[in-house]
Amino acid sequence: MGTVTLPTKASIWWTIYRTALAERLAYRGDFALGTLMRFLPIITQIFLWWAIFDAAGGGAVGSTRLAGYSFHDMVAYYLLSMLGRAFSSMPGLASTVSKQIREGEINRYLIQPIDMIGFLLLGRVAHKTAYYAIAIGPFALVFFLCGNYFPAWPEVDVWVGMFLALVFAFLLGFFLDLCIGLIGFWFLEVSSLLFVYMLLNFFLSGHMFPLDLLPPFWRQAVGYLPFQYLAYFPAAIYLGKIPADQLWYHLGIEACWLVAVIAAARVLYARGLKRYSGFGG
Amino acid sequence: MSSRQSTRPDYFRVFLTFARNSLVRDMMFRTNFLIEAITSLSWAIMNVGFYWIVFEHTPSIGQDTGWGKYEFFVFLGTTWIINALVQAFFMPNCEEFSEMIRTGALDFALLKPIDTQFLVSFRKVHWSSLSNLLLGIGLLVLSLQELAHRPVQPWRLSASVCLLYPLYILCGVAILYSLMTCLAATSVWLGRNQTLYDFWFYITNFSRYPMEIYRRGWGIPLWFVFTFIIPVLLVVNVPARILAQPVSGKSGSEWPLAAFTVLAAAGSVLASRWVFRRALAAYRSASS
Numbered sequence: 075m076g077t078v079t080l081p082t083k084a085s086i087w088w089t090i091y092r093t094a095l096a097e098r099l100a101y102r103g104d105f106a107l108g109t110l111m112r113f114l115p116i117i118t119q120i121f122l123w124w125a126i127f128d129a130a131g132g133g134a135v136g137s138t139r140l141a142g143y144s145f146h147d148m149v150a151y152y153l154l155s156m157l158g159r160a161f162s163s164m165p166g167l168a169s170t171v172s173k174q175i176r177e178g179e180i181n182r183y184l185i186q187p188i189d190m191i192g193f194l195l196l197g198r199v200a201h202k203t204a205y206y207a208i209a210i211g212p213f214a215l216v217f218f219l220c221g222n223y224f225p226a227w228p229e230v231d232v233w234v235g236m237f238l239a240l241v242f243a244f245l246l247g248f249f250l251d252l253c254i255g256l257i258g259f260w261f262l263e264v265s266s267l268l269f270v271y272m273l274l275n276f277f278l279s280g281h282m283f284p285l286d287l288l289p290p291f292w293r294q295a296v297g298y299l300p301f302q303y304l305a306y307f308p309a310a311i312y313l314g315k316i317p318a319d320q321l322w323y324h325l326g327i328e329a330c331w332l333v334a335v336i337a338a339a340r341v342l343y344a345r346g347l348k349r350y351s352g353f354g355g
Numbered sequence: 356m357s358s359r360q361s362t363r364p365d366y367f368r369v370f371l372t373f374a375r376n377s378l379v380r381d382m383m384f385r386t387n388f389l390i391e392a393i394t395s396l397s398w399a400i401m402n403v404g405f406y407w408i409v410f411e412h413t414p415s416i417g418q419d420t421g422w423g424k425y426e427f428f429v430f431l432g433t434t435w436i437i438n439a440l441v442q443a444f445f446m447p448n449c450e451e452f453s454e455m456i457r458t459g460a461l462d463f464a465l466l467k468p469i470d471t472q473f474l475v476s477f478r479k480v481h482w483s484s485l486s487n488l489l490l491g492i493g494l495l496v497l498s499l500q501e502l503a504h505r506p507v508q509p510w511r512l513s514a515s516v517c518l519l520y521p522l523y524i525l526c527g528v529a530i531l532y533s534l535m536t537c538l539a540a541t542s543v544w545l546g547r548n549q550t551l552y553d554f555w556f557y558i559t560n561f562s563r564y565p566m567e568i569y570r571r572g573w574g575i576p577l578w579f580v581f582t583f584i585i586p587v588l589l590v591v592n593v594p595a596r597i598l599a600q601p602v603s604g605k606s607g608s609e610w611p612l613a614a615f616t617v618l619a620a621a622g623s624v625l626a627s628r629w630v631f632r633r634a635l636a637a638y639r640s641a642s643s
Contacts, residue, residue, distance in 0.1 A: 114557040117577070118564055125417035125568040126409060133418055140412045266390040270397055277401050287408050 086188070087196055094200035099207075109205075110212040116152055123148045141286040147313055149223040151284050153216065154309035159281055160209065161240045162247030162304035164198065168271075171255025172264045181352040191252065191343060198248055225313060232311060235321045239308040242328050247304055249335040256339065259346030280306025286315065300331040364469045370477050377480040392486040399435065399490045406431065420567040421600050425505075427565070428498035429599040434563055434591045435491030437527045441535070443484035444528075448476050449535045453542035459640045472631045476536065495598070502599070516598060523594035523613070526620035530590050531559065533627035540627075540634035562587040565595075586619040 124135065127145040131138025135145050143151065171194070174180050183190035217224075254271055258264050276282055278301035285296055285306045296302060307324065310316050316324060381388055409416075410424040422430065452475045455461040464474050502510035538555055561569075561581050566588045569578035581588040593616045596609065 108553065111553055111557055115560050118560055121568040121571075121574050122416070122564055124571070125420070125565075126413045129415045129418045129420075130413035266394060269394050273394075273397055273401055277404070282401075282405055283408065287412065289408075289411065 087192070090188075090193060090196050091200050094197045095204055098201050098204035106208050106211060109209045110215075113156070113212065113216045116149075116156070116216070119152050120149050141284070142315070143284060143286065143313075146223045147225070148284070149220065150225065151309050151313060153220055153223070154312050155281050155305040157213070158240065158243055158305040158308040159279075160205070160213075161202070161308075162243040162279070164247050164251040167194070167198065167248070167251040168255035168268050169265065171252060172258030172268075175256075175258040175346070175350070176262055178352050180350070184347075184352060191339060194252065195248060202244065228312060228314065231318065231321070232314070235316075235325065236308050236311045238325055239303070239311055239328070242325070242332060243304050243308060246300060246328065246332050246335060249332070249339050250300065250304075252339045253335065253342055256342040256346055259342070259349055275301055275304065278302065279304040280309070284310075286310075300328075300335065303328045303331065366469075366473060369469065369473075373478055374480045378482055381482045388483050391483040395484075395487050396490065399487070399494075402431065403428070403494070416565055417567045420565060422565045422567070425498040425501040426599040428494055429502070430565060430591065430595040432491045432494035432498065433524070433595040433598065435487050435494065437524060437531065437591060437594075439484050439487035439491060440524070440528045441531045442487070443481050445476060445532045445535055446484070447479045447481045449539040451475075451479065452536075453539045456542040456634075456638060461638060462640050465635070471635065472536075472628060476532070499598075510599075519613075520594055520598050523597060523616060526616050527590035527594060529620040530586055530623045533623035534558070534585065534587065536627040537630045540630050543634040543637050558585065558587055559590075562590045562592075566592045586616070586623065589616045589619055 123145060127135045127138045127140065127148070130140060138145065140148075180190060183193065254264065254268060257267065261267070278285075278296055278299055280302055281304075285293060285302055288296060307316075307328070311321065406424075406427060410427070414423060416422040416427055452461075455464065455475070461475075464471055467474055499510060499512075535555060558581075561577070566578060566582065568574070569581075569588070578588065589612070593613055597613070
């Protein structure tokens with residue numbers, strides 16, 4: 075397919091993006107309600123941590139700190155980690171990929187001049203764009219209502235760092251999930267593997283609690299894994315838990331992880347195709 | 356159908372048949388059985404891990420509430436036990452109920468010479484969910500052992516607790532069952548109700564923590580609603596408190612609350628029956 079020129083390619087990709095976007099926007103009502111509901115567990119988290127800080131500080135909720143977090147930091151952390159998850163979570167990606175491999179649907183990527191990974195990535199970008207266009211309402215509402223839990227407005231470089239961290243979180247989340255899905259070339263049934271991966275991800279990404287609460291040894295161990303960039307890292311940047319001089323260092327490490335996971339996905343895909351045989355049409 | 360007497364089915368034997376059929380079916384997919392057990396075990400470990408970390412930082416959840424580490428693990432074990440019972444006996448049936456309403460398959464249930472709510476509620480048993488029941492009991496035993504060996508006020512098993520704990524577990528299951536049946540029955544009016552199942556998850560989410568944590572600030576209205584109107588806060592709290600802190604009579608409100616729980620359970624079942632009947636009356640088959 076070497077004859078396809080760059081403008082043609084760009085227009086193909088643009089069409090894929092637009093189609094996926096239109097498809098997603100069809101369910102906007104469900105989206106908005108679903109997003110708002112997803113904040114409900116935050117209410118129980120607020121009361122749970124309120125009680126924990128109360129007991130830990132002997133009644134002095136305002137001045138108590140756990141692992142450097144005040145009660146307000148804690149609530150802000152949960153809200154911000156949801157923002158991180160809004161970028162990094164890829165509902166249905168791995169299961170769709172493994173299903174397409176199992177049922178031979180990937181044949182179409184093999185005969186059409188379209189790269190599967192690129193196609194899926196654009197589909198996700200469109201999915202996320204549509205999601206943010208709708209979800210910004212509920213997010214803005216909840217963040218506004220919880221405004222007094224947040225620390226003072228941070229500096230510009232914190233915003234830049236957080237924005238980059240969120241974009242990286244999206245890419246890292248996409249390629250990690252994709253790798254799990256591509257394991258479907260080797261195993262027909264990946265749903266149980268997927269479930270265990272999701273659980274680990276929930277715990278190790280910091281979605282369940284701020285990773286700083288972990289005992290020192292475990293905190294360090296989790297720091298060597300890529301999962302913390304999916305939820306903990308963007309929230310930690312905003313809350314000033316990452317010292318300014320280390321921000322770019324951490325973003326650099328995240329970029330290295332990203333390159334490694336993209337390479338892994340490419341290798342898995344290429345190796346998997348060698349094993350794969352497509353039948354019928 | 357010759358005599359009136361033979362038309363009244365033996366409900367218990369029908370239930371046993373349902374349970375056996377489900378077990379036979381589940382046993383056909385043994386690997387699946389094993390996988391579900393493993394996944395629920397990993398979920399359990401993660402849950403305990405989270406609260407373990409929390410209790411590294413605090414002596415208890417809430418000041419003077421009595422929910423220290425092992426008391427809370429009793430609470431957690433109770434949550435698993437109740438959820439396992441609901442998931443094993445009612446969750447698959449309620450899911451199927453709303454599906455039957457949507458597809459019109461409810462016609463066949465209505466034709467059977469047996470109470471429709473019974474038939475719809477007990478048809479399937481999801482045996483593998485009971486692995487959570489074992490995990491819950493395991494956690495209970497371990498934490499009660501810890502509580503029994505503490506130097507101050509060691510925990511002792513009493514006859515009344517042996518009697519009351521299972522009773523209140525059943526009350527909790529009854530409350531959750533009723534709520535779920537009501538939500539599923541709304542399919543008659545709303546058609547598809549995927550969001551309602553999310554709703555179920557978010558409402559029961561409130562029941563998973565000690566009720567004392569809501570009794571402050573703007574939590575009071577929540578506490579009131581989820582105790583007296585949709586009584587999900589009673590589900591785990593009452594049995595867990597009876598088991599974990601049988602002697603601490605700090606607040607005198609415990610026995611009235613326990614009495615109210617029995618009423619709430621009975622009331623919920625009656626309410627679910629009423630909603631179910633209304634749903635059947637409004638049901639029109641899906642075909643032609």
